[in-house]
Amino acid sequence: MIPEAAYQLTPVDTLRATYNYTHETLEGAPSSDTHRGWLTYLRQLTAIDTGILSYRISAFQSEGAPTTYTHRRSAGSASSRRIPP
DSSP states (O other): OOOEEEEEOSSSEEEEEEEEEEEEOOTTSOOEEEEEEEEEEEEEOSSSEEEEEEEEEEEEEETTSOOEEEEEEEEEEEEOOOOOO
């Protein structure tokens, strides 16, 4: 389960924050931790279309190595249209 909080800014605008943590251990290898956070803005464009802007930051930590950070921005859309067979 990934914790998430959402806030309805307006009837068509939503802001969502999500966090994920993973700890991995493998026999004979250093353990590692991954932290990921997302901030997503959703806008209901039509009854079936949603615009999406998202930002993600990740932090990768491994024993004996410096922490690595990555950032990703994305934009897109989602549709609940059904395509007939």
